[in-house]
Amino acid sequence: MSERFDDVVRNAFDFLGRSIDELEQHPKYSVIHFYSAIELFVKARLLKEHWALTVAKPEQADRTKFQRGDFQSVGLREANERLAKIAADGLLEEELKCFDGLRQERNQMVHFAHASQGDGAVAAKELDRIVSDHAKGWLYLRRLLSGRWKDHFDAHAEKISELDLRMREQTKSLERKFMLLTDDISAARGAGRHFMGCPSCGFESFEVSELVWIGLAKCLTCGYASVVVTLNCVNEECGKSILIDDAYECCRLCDHVYSPAVVEALIENESLIEFQRPHDVDRSAWANCGECEGYESAAHLKTGEWFCTECFSLFDEDEIDACEWCGSLTSALPEESMISGCYQCGGYMGHVGDKD
Numbered sequence: 001m002s003e004r005f006d007d008v009v010r011n012a013f014d015f016l017g018r019s020i021d022e023l024e025q026h027p028k029y030s031v032i033h034f035y036s037a038i039e040l041f042v043k044a045r046l047l048k049e050h051w052a053l054t055v056a057k058p059e060q061a062d063r064t065k066f067q068r069g070d071f072q073s074v075g076l077r078e079a080n081e082r083l084a085k086i087a088a089d090g091l092l093e094e095e096l097k098c099f100d101g102l103r104q105e106r107n108q109m110v111h112f113a114h115a116s117q118g119d120g121a122v123a124a125k126e127l128d129r130i131v132s133d134h135a136k137g138w139l140y141l142r143r144l145l146s147g148r149w150k151d152h153f154d155a156h157a158e159k160i161s162e163l164d165l166r167m168r169e170q171t172k173s174l175e176r177k178f179m180l181l182t183d184d185i186s187a188a189r190g191a192g193r194h195f196m197g198c199p200s201c202g203f204e205s206f207e208v209s210e211l212v213w214i215g216l217a218k219c220l221t222c223g224y225a226s227v228v229v230t231l232n233c234v235n236e237e238c239g240k241s242i243l244i245d246d247a248y249e250c251c252r253l254c255d256h257v258y259s260p261a262v263v264e265a266l267i268e269n270e271s272l273i274e275f276q277r278p279h280d281v282d283r284s285a286w287a288n289c290g291e292c293e294g295y296e297s298a299a300h301l302k303t304g305e306w307f308c309t310e311c312f313s314l315f316d317e318d319e320i321d322a323c324e325w326c327g328s329l330t331s332a333l334p335e336e337s338m339i340s341g342c343y344q345c346g347g348y349m350g351h352v353g354d355k356d
């Protein structure tokens with residue numbers, strides 16, 4: 001089935017290329033094709049697990065029909081659920097939310113005339129919004145293809161970089177919008193506020209609170225918002241002020257590769273942000289993350305927040321609780337944790353189940 005996988009991936013690249021070509025003249029088709037590309041990449045990843053999983057009803061999967069392309073394929077949410085449950089390799093919540101938003105946008109385009117069509121200020125504004133949405137969608141997609149899903153898409157690395165260049169080129173059309181903000185940004189800079197290059201659109205309008213910091217940052221040009229780590233690059237030869245918005249991101253200036261372990265070490269020795277050391281030895285300073293199911297991957301920061309070095313989730317103080325069954329600190333704890341436990345222990349039910 002590997003030839004099928006390559007077919008699907010090639011098709012996905014084709015749709016992505018189309019989406020870029022059509023943006024100016026036919027924004028409606030650009031939106032439709034962009035989402036088709038995303039869905040195909042997710043399906044391709046699922047196909048790597050088993051071809052029958054890409055069929056809407058796997059119990060009715062028929063190999064001959066599948067090879068003919070005569071089948072109803074799975075939708076985005078269902079595909080993600082299968083990836084998460086079967087391959088433990090699903091989308092992060094923010095990725096699913098972004099892709100699903102693009103799906104809804106696609107549906108609107110299919111059924112209704114769209115504001116982006118035509119001339120005038122309204123259409124120009126709509127076009128900026130589409131460019132911003134696509135830049136963000138591509139950021140998440142590229143991060144998957146060359147990060148967490150790298151092993152599966154490695155053979156297509158060249159094509160991925162080629163499209164990355166084209167997408168970046170497309171995003172430059174937001175310059176108009178950025179230029180309108182430059183005076184405000186200079187004034188804000190003068191008042192001590194900090195702006196860095198936006199991971200999504202590339203413009204220097206991504207506002208961070210501090211230059212060595214962990215928190216939620218937002219771009220004034222494209223609206224992209226993300227929890228980021230700002231720091232001086234750990235590669236001594238570089239050492240520049242940078243930000244990373246994903247645990248496996250590279251320094252954009254020197255290509256130094258980051259990882260949860262690097263960020264964890266920076267937090268532990270407080271060269272990044274003050275860490276809340278436990279006074280009580282029984283209380284751990286690291287909690288489990290229910291978002292990515294990371295084991296003791298969330299650090300307790302001096303601000304009271306918890307930050308997961310695996311998935312870059314930031315939790316408020318009250319979002320982390322101790323499991324009533326096993327005592328470990330975790331986010332996303334179910335209500336009756338004595339009964340159902342946390343995802344690490346399974347609680348009383350898991351305990352009884354194990355005895356059978």
Ligand SMILES: [Zn+2]
Pocket residue numbers: 198199200201202203206219220221222223224
């Ligand atoms: Zn931006």
Ligand SMILES: [Zn+2]
Pocket residue numbers: 233234235238239240242251252253254255256
């Ligand atoms: Zn660097």
Ligand SMILES: [Zn+2]
Pocket residue numbers: 289290291292293294297308309310311312313
């Ligand atoms: Zn996490």
Ligand SMILES: [Zn+2]
Pocket residue numbers: 323324325326327328341342343344345346347
């Ligand atoms: Zn537990």
